[in-house]
Amino acid sequence: MTERAIADRDIADALCEQVRSAYDARTPLRIVGGDTRAFYGRPVEGQALQMAEHSGIVSYDPVELVVTVRAGTRLSDLQEVLAEKHQMLGFEPPMFGEASTIGGAVATGLSGPRRPWAGAARDFVLGTRIITQEGKLLRFGGEVMKNVAGYDLSRLMAGAQGTLGVLTDISFKVLPIPTATHSLRLAVGLDEALKKLAELGRKPLPITAAAWHQGKLFLRLEGGKSSVAATQASLGGEPLDASFWRELRDHTYAFFACNDGQALWRLSLPPNTAPLALDIPEADIFYDWAGSQRWVKTTLDASTLRDACSAVGGHATCYTPQAQSGVAEPFTPLNAVVEKYHRNLKAELDAHGIFNPGRLYAAF
Amino acid sequence: MNILFDERLDGKLVQRDKSEVLTDLQQAVPDMTLLHREEDLRPFECDGLAAYRVLPMLVALPETFDQVKELLKRCHALSVPVVTRGAGTGLSGGALPLEQGVLLVMSRFNQILKVDPDARLARVQPGVRNLAISEAAAPYGLYYAPDPSSQIACSIGGNVAENAGGVHCLKYGLTVHNVMRVDVLTIEGEHMTLGAESFDAPGFDLLALMNGSEGMLGVVTEITVKLLPKPETAKVLMASFDDIEKAGRAVGDIIAAGIIPGGLEMMDKLAIKAAEDFIKAGYPVEAEAILLCELDGVEADVDDDCDTVRRVLEAAGATDIQQARDEAERAKFWAGRKNAFPAVGRMSPDYYCMDGTIPRRELPRVLKGIAALSEESGLAVANVFHAGDGNMHPLILFDANKEGQLALAEEVGGKILELCVAAGGSITGEHGVGREKINQMCSQFQADEISVFHALKAAFDPQRLLNPGKNIPTLARCAEFGAMHVHNNELPHPELPRF
Numbered sequence: 001m002t003e004r005a006i007a008d009r010d011i012a013d014a015l016c017e018q019v020r021s022a023y024d025a026r027t028p029l030r031i032v033g034g035d036t037r038a039f040y041g042r043p044v045e046g047q048a049l050q051m052a053e054h055s056g057i058v059s060y061d062p063v064e065l066v067v068t069v070r071a072g073t074r075l076s077d078l079q080e081v082l083a084e085k086h087q088m089l090g091f092e093p094p095m096f097g098e099a100s101t102i103g104g105a106v107a108t109g110l111s112g113p114r115r116p117w118a119g120a121a122r123d124f125v126l127g128t129r130i131i132t133q134e135g136k137l138l139r140f141g142g143e144v145m146k147n148v149a150g151y152d153l154s155r156l157m158a159g160a161q162g163t164l165g166v167l168t169d170i171s172f173k174v175l176p177i178p179t180a181t182h183s184l185r186l187a188v189g190l191d192e193a194l195k196k197l198a199e200l201g202r203k204p205l206p207i208t209a210a211a212w213h214q215g216k217l218f219l220r221l222e223g224g225k226s227s228v229a230a231t232q233a234s235l236g237g238e239p240l241d242a243s244f245w246r247e248l249r250d251h252t253y254a255f256f257a258c259n260d261g262q263a264l265w266r267l268s269l270p271p272n273t274a275p276l277a278l279d280i281p282e283a284d285i286f287y288d289w290a291g292s293q294r295w296v297k298t299t300l301d302a303s304t305l306r307d308a309c310s311a312v313g314g315h316a317t318c319y320t321p322q323a324q325s326g327v328a329e330p331f332t333p334l335n336a337v338v339e340k341y342h343r344n345l346k347a348e349l350d351a352h353g354i355f356n357p358g359r360l361y362a363a364f
Numbered sequence: 365m366n367i368l369f370d371e372r373l374d375g376k377l378v379q380r381d382k383s384e385v386l387t388d389l390q391q392a393v394p395d396m397t398l399l400h401r402e403e404d405l406r407p408f409e410c411d412g413l414a415a416y417r418v419l420p421m422l423v424a425l426p427e428t429f430d431q432v433k434e435l436l437k438r439c440h441a442l443s444v445p446v447v448t449r450g451a452g453t454g455l456s457g458g459a460l461p462l463e464q465g466v467l468l469v470m471s472r473f474n475q476i477l478k479v480d481p482d483a484r485l486a487r488v489q490p491g492v493r494n495l496a497i498s499e500a501a502a503p504y505g506l507y508y509a510p511d512p513s514s515q516i517a518c519s520i521g522g523n524v525a526e527n528a529g530g531v532h533c534l535k536y537g538l539t540v541h542n543v544m545r546v547d548v549l550t551i552e553g554e555h556m557t558l559g560a561e562s563f564d565a566p567g568f569d570l571l572a573l574m575n576g577s578e579g580m581l582g583v584v585t586e587i588t589v590k591l592l593p594k595p596e597t598a599k600v601l602m603a604s605f606d607d608i609e610k611a612g613r614a615v616g617d618i619i620a621a622g623i624i625p626g627g628l629e630m631m632d633k634l635a636i637k638a639a640e641d642f643i644k645a646g647y648p649v650e651a652e653a654i655l656l657c658e659l660d661g662v663e664a665d666v667d668d669d670c671d672t673v674r675r676v677l678e679a680a681g682a683t684d685i686q687q688a689r690d691e692a693e694r695a696k697f698w699a700g701r702k703n704a705f706p707a708v709g710r711m712s713p714d715y716y717c718m719d720g721t722i723p724r725r726e727l728p729r730v731l732k733g734i735a736a737l738s739e740e741s742g743l744a745v746a747n748v749f750h751a752g753d754g755n756m757h758p759l760i761l762f763d764a765n766k767e768g769q770l771a772l773a774e775e776v777g778g779k780i781l782e783l784c785v786a787a788g789g790s791i792t793g794e795h796g797v798g799r800e801k802i803n804q805m806c807s808q809f810q811a812d813e814i815s816v817f818h819a820l821k822a823a824f825d826p827q828r829l830l831n832p833g834k835n836i837p838t839l840a841r842c843a844e845f846g847a848m849h850v851h852n853n854e855l856p857h858p859e860l861p862r863f
Contacts, residue, residue: 062620063616063619063620063725064616064619064723064754066723086622109564109569115563116563119537119541120563122569123537123540132812136812138810139813140816142790143723143788144721144722144753144789144793145533145534145721145752145753145754145755146529146533146750146753146754146755146793146794147721147789147790147792147793148538148790148794148795148796148797149790149792149801149805149808150808150813150814150817150836151573151576151581151817151820151821152540152572152575152577155540155569156568156569156572158572159564159568159569160569175624176622176623176624179622198482198483201482201593202482202484202504202505203593204593204594204596204662205593205662206661206665223661223662223665224661224669226662226664226665226668227661227662227665268562268564270483270485270560270561270562271483272480272482272483292562293563314562315562315565331566331567334567335556335557337555338556338557338558340554341556341570341823342570344822344823345820347823348820348822348823349816349819360567
């Protein structure tokens with residue numbers, strides 16, 4: 001039984017104590033789960049706040065479609081527990097190593113190939129327990145599907161990378177694993193692929209992943225047996241092993257190996273955006289999320305990429321740490337007004353800058 | 365009555381002379397409609413929670429972004445509070461005006477700016493009606509998923525403010541799951557774009573924070589929503605039960621079978637009778653409870669799922685199962701449910717609609733608790749329930765003309781919400797806290813949690829000028845009225861004055 005294999009340890013009191021000391025001493029903390037996502041964001045100098053020991057499933061009721069889990073629980077363990085009940089995390093979180101934790105998955109807010117169809121990490125977060133700057137353990141949201149009491153602090157924490165508080169427990173809405181699945185590959189050029197994806201997107205088809213690279217369109221169908229079979233028959237193509245999506249999700253797919261001097265960038269663009277006029281060979285661009293998320297390997301500088309993205313309403317994130325890429329700001333700089341309110345929020349929730357200072361931007 | 369703004373508990377407001385504010389705003393925003401005569405203000409004295417009425421000092425009806433911006437700048441400079449209102453259909457008094465405040469009515473922002481079928485996005489102004497978006501998207505085979513029952517009248521701006529739901533939330537999510545981007549003006553009149561047309565934006569998820577913030581953090585001036593392809597088909601099953609607990613268990617059994625219905629609704633005997641008398645939907649009036657289960661998607665899958673659900677319902681002890689034969693019958697089945705509130709309204713001079721959510725497994729216990737409260741108070745309670753997502757709408761029947769009945773209904777309502785909180789749920793699933801449930805917030809959250817909400821508010825609006833007195837209670841209010849969570853038998857913030 002997997003559930004027994006997950007260590008059931010609640011160290012919230014000790015974590016609160018460490019936060020209180022850090023607050024009193026103005027010591028910055030570096031919040032660490034499995035330490036598999038340190039590459040994502042700016043480096044943080046600080047005393048480690050180790051979350052991995054805070055692990056276990058607090059409650060799981062498959063009939064309620066709700067699981068509550070401690071932040072240090074390994075992602076792989078949680079997924080196994082859910083799979084035993086034919087359920088899953090709807091946002092298909094990437095896993096950058098076996099030690100990867102659910103707390104890290106939510107803090108970074110990253111979502112896998114299913115995102116455009118199912119939703120992002122924050123969409124599945126129902127509630128959280130958070131350690132505040134004063135070292136108090138507070139509860140926001142809950143374990144129910146609908147809850148609009150108070151501000152939605154839980155979703156604010158998703159993607160904030162621990163800069164506003166420490167996530168200790170998270171409640172998720174989970175989904176049933178679809179009854180039928182089939183992945184396929186079609187030989188088609190880029191322009192035609194994007195056109196086809198826009199067309200398919202307007203139809204109620206059971207598509208849950210769509211990617212394109214070097215003349216091949218990759219599609220995943222998931223849903224009821226009948227609809228998957230019918231869509232498979234109408235689309236044709238060669239069968240594709242489902243492991244493709246896991247490799248894409250976790251960046252273990254061959255494309256993600258960069259040559260010397262190249263950095264890996266993630267371009268997040270509005271749906272149905274035409275190919276950008278950037279000097280990047282086609283082989284170095286991987287289209288995911290039906291074209292809304294594009295991975296590029298390039299030596300182009302940050303502002304060239306960011307200007308091209310912002311011109312169409314998107315943004316660019318550098319996945320290669322500064323030490324290798326020379327990119328000091330992995331995330332697109334914020335506009336002045338938005339930044340002002342980020343600073344205000346940070347000042348209110350983390351007055352002394354003890355939570356992962358500088359992880360997102362130099363100022364917070 | 366403690367529902368109206370009480371400076372003693374809700375915080376001091378700056379007192380300004382109405383004619384001075386009027387002159388100031390007329391000069392600052394000369395081309396904007398600004399109502400100030402009592403007879404013009406009267407229609408705006410309440411929102412959908414009509415039991416509570418306050419005449420605002422002034423009503424502003426801007427038509428342009430710049431007018432809103434100038435208005436907010438001036439109000440900020442004068443420290444005059446601003447309450448934003450959409451279509452005024454909210455059920456929690458979120459747009460209840462303030463005597464010393466300006467009511468900012470966004471109804472003239474009623475343009476659908478763009479429908480992009482290939483990106484499956486619609487860019488709209490906040491005063492656009494919820495249903496109008498789906499209507500504009502329909503020619504492309506697309507629609508906007510969240511469908512609060514007021515969707516023909518409610519505005520998308522109000523939906524964002526309340527994070528509105530509807531009957532399809534379990535499968536398609538709340539407003540927060542379907543909004544890509546909002547344009548916001550802060551109380552200082554600064555413009556921010558939160559979210560993006562892409563699936564994410566850099567920085568904190570302020571878009572998520574803005575959804576459901578009840579007009580307390582900013583004023584939404586434009587919204588981009590996600591559109592979905594219209595499901596190929598939708599079929600509805602109606603199951604009758606001779607016992608409400610059996611119906612409750614059947615809901616869990618459907619989910620356990622791996623099915624996420626598009627809609628899954630429950631009604632109890634009183635609600636069934638009211639709806640049947642009003643709509644003649646063909647409901648079985650002798651049943652203790654009915655379930656309406658809608659399955660939508662691709663035709664072949666829906667047929668398979670209908671078979672599965674039918675088997676599950678039979679096994680759960682349904683006394684009768686009917687499947688709507690055609691679109692007309694499906695519409696009829698839903699008409700009963702969608703008109704349940706007015707139907708109950710015909711049975712009683714007044715009713716008070718609650719909005720608690722609970723984990724579904726707690727349903728039998730909470731229903732028993734509600735029945736006990738009903739008996740104890742002598743007020744009948746009809747139960748309508750978004751069963752799939754645990755969102756209850758008990759309707760408390762009363763007669764406001766009878767001495768003390770409104771207060772009694774409020775008291776019963778408050779106790780029902782406390783039952784929901786005790787069962788691990790929430791005081792509001794989709795209607796919002798507004799002014800109505802301000803005291804019950806104190807039973808759902810501890811003082812420290814409420815203090816964090818205040819900190820969030822302070823980050824955006826330190827002077828507390830945007831919709832003061834709504835959504836988040838002051839600690840003084842909790843100390844006075846709320847069943848404040850007492851932790852370790854120590855009252856939080858003992859330094860606070862108790863009135």
